[in-house]
Amino acid sequence: MRRATFAALALGATLAWTCGAAAADPAPGGALAESTGTRAAAAAPGQSAVDQCLACHREQDSPEALAYANDIHAARGVSCADCHGGDSRSDDQDIAMSRARGYIGVPTKEQIPRVCGRCHGPGHDAFKTRFKLDDVLTAYGGSTHAHALESNSKGPQCVSCHGVHSIARVADARSPVHPSHVIDTCAKCHSDAAYMRDFDPALPVDQRDKYRTSIHGKRHAAGDLKVATCVSCHSNHRVLQVKDPRSPVYPTHVPETCAHCHADARTMAGYGIPTTQYAEFRESVHGKALLKRSDLNAPACNSCHGNHGAAPPGASSVIAVCGQCHQSNEELYDQSVHRGVFASKKLPGCVVCHSNHAVAPATDKLVSFDAPSPCARCHRNDGTDRTAPEIVRMRGLLDSLTVGQASALAALSHAENLGMDVTDARYSLKDVNQSVVQSRVAIHSFRVARLEEAARPGITIVAQARRAGEEAVHEYKFRREGLAVSTLIVTFLAVLLWLKIREIERRQKRENS
Amino acid sequence: MSARPPGPIRWIRERLNIDPLIEFASHKQVPEWRGSFWYYFGGVSLFLFIVQVASGILLLMYYQPGEKTAYESVRFIVVKVKFGWLVRSIHSWAANLFILSVFIHMFSVYFTKAFRRPRELTWYSGFLLLALAFGFGFSGYLLPWNTLAYFATKVGTTIVAVLPVVGGPIMELLRAGKDVTTATLTRFYGLHVAILPAAFTLILGLHMMLIQTQGMHEPDTWPEGKRRYMPFFPNFILRDLLLWLIVLNILAILAVWFPWELGSKADPFGAAPQGIKPEWYFLFMYQGLKYFPAKLAGVDGEIVGIVLFGLAGLLWFLVPVWDARTPRGARNRFVNYVGVTVVLFIIVMTTLGLR
Numbered sequence: 059m060r061r062a063t064f065a066a067l068a069l070g071a072t073l074a075w076t077c078g079a080a081a082a083d084p085a086p087g088g089a090l091a092e093s094t095g096t097r098a099a100a101a102a103p104g105q106s107a108v109d110q111c112l113a114c115h116r117e118q119d120s121p122e123a124l125a126y127a128n129d130i131h132a133a134r135g136v137s138c139a140d141c142h143g144g145d146s147r148s149d150d151q152d153i154a155m156s157r158a159r160g161y162i163g164v165p166t167k168e169q170i171p172r173v174c175g176r177c178h179g180p181g182h183d184a185f186k187t188r189f190k191l192d193d194v195l196t197a198y199g200g201s202t203h204a205h206a207l208e209s210n211s212k213g214p215q216c217v218s219c220h221g222v223h224s225i226a227r228v229a230d231a232r233s234p235v236h237p238s239h240v241i242d243t244c245a246k247c248h249s250d251a252a253y254m255r256d257f258d259p260a261l262p263v264d265q266r267d268k269y270r271t272s273i274h275g276k277r278h279a280a281g282d283l284k285v286a287t288c289v290s291c292h293s294n295h296r297v298l299q300v301k302d303p304r305s306p307v308y309p310t311h312v313p314e315t316c317a318h319c320h321a322d323a324r325t326m327a328g329y330g331i332p333t334t335q336y337a338e339f340r341e342s343v344h345g346k347a348l349l350k351r352s353d354l355n356a357p358a359c360n361s362c363h364g365n366h367g368a369a370p371p372g373a374s375s376v377i378a379v380c381g382q383c384h385q386s387n388e389e390l391y392d393q394s395v396h397r398g399v400f401a402s403k404k405l406p407g408c409v410v411c412h413s414n415h416a417v418a419p420a421t422d423k424l425v426s427f428d429a430p431s432p433c434a435r436c437h438r439n440d441g442t443d444r445t446a447p448e449i450v451r452m453r454g455l456l457d458s459l460t461v462g463q464a465s466a467l468a469a470l471s472h473a474e475n476l477g478m479d480v481t482d483a484r485y486s487l488k489d490v491n492q493s494v495v496q497s498r499v500a501i502h503s504f505r506v507a508r509l510e511e512a513a514r515p516g517i518t519i520v521a522q523a524r525r526a527g528e529e530a531v532h533e534y535k536f537r538r539e540g541l542a543v544s545t546l547i548v549t550f551l552a553v554l555l556w557l558k559i560r561e562i563e564r565r566q567k568r569e570n571s
Numbered sequence: 572m573s574a575r576p577p578g579p580i581r582w583i584r585e586r587l588n589i590d591p592l593i594e595f596a597s598h599k600q601v602p603e604w605r606g607s608f609w610y611y612f613g614g615v616s617l618f619l620f621i622v623q624v625a626s627g628i629l630l631l632m633y634y635q636p637g638e639k640t641a642y643e644s645v646r647f648i649v650v651k652v653k654f655g656w657l658v659r660s661i662h663s664w665a666a667n668l669f670i671l672s673v674f675i676h677m678f679s680v681y682f683t684k685a686f687r688r689p690r691e692l693t694w695y696s697g698f699l700l701l702a703l704a705f706g707f708g709f710s711g712y713l714l715p716w717n718t719l720a721y722f723a724t725k726v727g728t729t730i731v732a733v734l735p736v737v738g739g740p741i742m743e744l745l746r747a748g749k750d751v752t753t754a755t756l757t758r759f760y761g762l763h764v765a766i767l768p769a770a771f772t773l774i775l776g777l778h779m780m781l782i783q784t785q786g787m788h789e790p791d792t793w794p795e796g797k798r799r800y801m802p803f804f805p806n807f808i809l810r811d812l813l814l815w816l817i818v819l820n821i822l823a824i825l826a827v828w829f830p831w832e833l834g835s836k837a838d839p840f841g842a843a844p845q846g847i848k849p850e851w852y853f854l855f856m857y858q859g860l861k862y863f864p865a866k867l868a869g870v871d872g873e874i875v876g877i878v879l880f881g882l883a884g885l886l887w888f889l890v891p892v893w894d895a896r897t898p899r900g901a902r903n904r905f906v907n908y909v910g911v912t913v914v915l916f917i918i919v920m921t922t923l924g925l926r
Contacts, residue, residue, distance in 0.1 A: 477830055479646075479649060479650050479656075479833075481650075482650070537657075537827050538827065540827075541823055541824065541827040541828075544823055545820050545823060545824065548816050548819055548820045548823070549816075549820060551816055552813055552816040552817060552820075555809060555812060555813045555816065556813055558809065559806065559809045559810060559813065562805060562806065562809070563806065566802075566806075
């Protein structure tokens with residue numbers, strides 16, 4: 059118990075180092091506002107310039123006081139009182155640890171960010187300028203960690219990651235946030251299911267385990283500190299939940315976050331992998347859906363590669379990866395002849411025809427013998443390939459739907475331009491789209507019969523719609539011709555009547571005269 | 572030796588005593604002068620009314636009033652029923668030509684002073700027929716339950732509501748409720764296919780009986796020596812028939828080349844389309860009301876406008892009363908000036924409204 063109290067006191071002392079800005083930058087807490095640390099004021103006449111807190115606690119072999127000698131803050135002249143308050147220049151304990159002198163003892167966890175924020179927060183003073191201290195308090199304040207701390211005092215704050223009394227620079231290998239340690243530092247909480255339950259019970263706690271299986275993790279374990287660690291993707295002080303649209307790991311931001319390293323030729327030099335993935339992805343059907351239309355159903359990098367366990371899918375696992383979304387395609391492909399052939403040649407399934415990062419919208423032109431159709435890579439339409447007629451037939455079925463639909467629409471438009479009502483036929487064409495989608499799925503069976511089964515209903519509708527359009531045009535002509543005939547008949551009758559009237563009137567004139 | 576009558580007439584003659592009718596028709600004379608042409612518009616109006624009745628009966632066989640069936644049934648008539656499109660188009664075009672023909676007939680009667688004694692009753696009955704024709708147009712317009720018809724009916728019935736005291740009740744009577752709903756549709760349907768045809772037939776019968784018994788109006792100033800007549804039968808009847816054939820041709824051309832559009836189904840919760848207007852024959856009143864200021868002597872301008880249009884209509888109806896020279900059959904330029912003003916007003920306002 060005593061040890062814990064002392065540790066807390068020591069923690070407070072370390073944090074007090076960062077409190078030096080109190081005079082220039084008043085802290086929000088009343089008790090935190092007062093301090094007579096060495097950062098805050100120069101020694102008055104008759105007062106000691108020696109940090110009496112440190113001197114006394116070192117005499118008592120306090121581990122915190124001893125550890126503080128190696129703390130970056132000690133090297134910058136930050137005294138105990140700068141974080142803990144009180145008067146570090148007085149050798150009188152009652153004065154040094156007087157509440158009247160702003161002594162706060164061990165800051166509570168809620169107080170810690172504000173204590174550190176005196177130097178690492180907003181505002182400017184000579185000390186911050188001299189040591190180029192950034193405003194990380196504001197960044198932390200908007201993070202999910204700060205939100206967790208607000209709701210639960212067990213939530214993470216500065217010392218949770220940076221330690222206390224022996225704080226080192228991030229670049230210092232002793233620092234817990236040094237790239238070599240940051241995985242374990244994050245995992246301290248994020249791999250602790252009991253701890254995480256208090257904050258987000260649904261959040262997995264296997265990130266570190268997965269990371270170790272990833273290419274990043276393996277290289278990291280091998281001593282490559284250039285690879286991505288937790289903070290590379292999630293940032294450090296402003297950690298946000300994945301579902302937060304501002305987060306760098308929000309689905310629409312993931313490609314850019316990954317590209318930060320993977321599109322940078324200098325960073326990637328020596329790894330022997332291309333840096334064009336992001337550029338290709340942006341122009342792909344997936345990239346356009348995700349980045350331009352903000353369609354969160356579209357895949358980002360992590361959808362195929364995994365996130366914490368990121369690795370390129372192997373040739374054998376590509377089908378399963380694509381099959382996460384394209385389940386029907388996967389099922390049909392699994393039963394197809396290509397499955398075995400591609401596997402034996404170690405070809406990466408879907409990627410053979412559709413590419414990986416640069417997946418283009420699948421059009422019927424993929425099924426052809428013309429470059430750059432993937433079929434033409436293995437099949438020849440020169441009479442030697444017995445499957446060639448089937449490919450031709452399959453393309454014919456697809457064309458019957460798409461080209462047929464276009465020609466039916468043209469027939470209906472022609473009829474409509476003539477003023478004929480073909481709404482029903484036009485409406486029926488909507489069902490063709492369903493058939494087109496099903497056919498484009500069925501093509502993955504690479505069997506004519508299966509494709510025909512999917513395409514047939516659509517082809518029938520297309521034929522009916524085209525016929526309706528043609529009949530409407532015929533009806534239009536019939537109406538015009540009918541009108542011409544009836545007009546002629548009526549006009550003929552009118553002429554006859556006129557002649558009759560003239561005859562009658564002439565006869566009457568003769569009789570009258 | 573008189574000519575032997577043709578078979579059908581002989582057949583009827585043997586069963587019915589139509590000799591007085593034939594006698595009457597063969598002796599009836601129609602004045603022949605430069606205004607004789609206008610006489611035919613009465614016949615043309617009658618022909619178009621017959622077309623309306625015939626095509627209306629055909630439409631009646633498929634039309635189903637109701638919010639969920641009216642539009643669909645008209646669409647069915649137009650798209651599925653053999654020659655349904657033609658019947659509907661003819662019905663719509665004939666309705667408009669009918670109103671136009673009635674207008675021409677009315678103004679020709681007005682300017683030739685054919686309303687004077689002893690033909691006042693013919694004028695009154697003719698005016699009532701015009702009012703009923705308006706009723707036919709207004710009620711029939713809503714029946715397809717399309718967007719334009721729905722909102723035009725809404726606007727049309729709202730105008731009445733501005734009248735103090737009686738406006739609201741009249742509007743509710745027309746709409747069969749506070750708003751234009753399926754109840755309005757069935758009410759208009761009842762009016763269009765039963766009440767108005769019955770009333771129209773009765774008044775038309777009276778109108779024609781008066782014309783036949785009183786004979787055609789002769790010009791007020793017609794020199795004795797220059798008076799010429801043509802036999803009503805067969806000369807006038809055959810000429811009438813000739814004009815009917817010409818009108819039938821015009822009607823067929825209009826129906827085929829400019830089929831009457833059905834538009835989209837009315838959505839009572841949708842926004843009214845921009846520039847909503849009533850049918851062209853109501854347009855002069857609708858446009859005229861727009862030029863009344865918001866307030867006139869402290870009274871709502873629209874109310875003043877409706878009252879003034881009502882008074883103008885009443886004066887028009889009572890022209891045989893206020894035409895002071897009616898009893899003497901003398902010239903009255905004032906009547907002509909009033910008529911010309913009315914014609915110009917209708918033409919100008921309709922043109923402005925159509926723009």
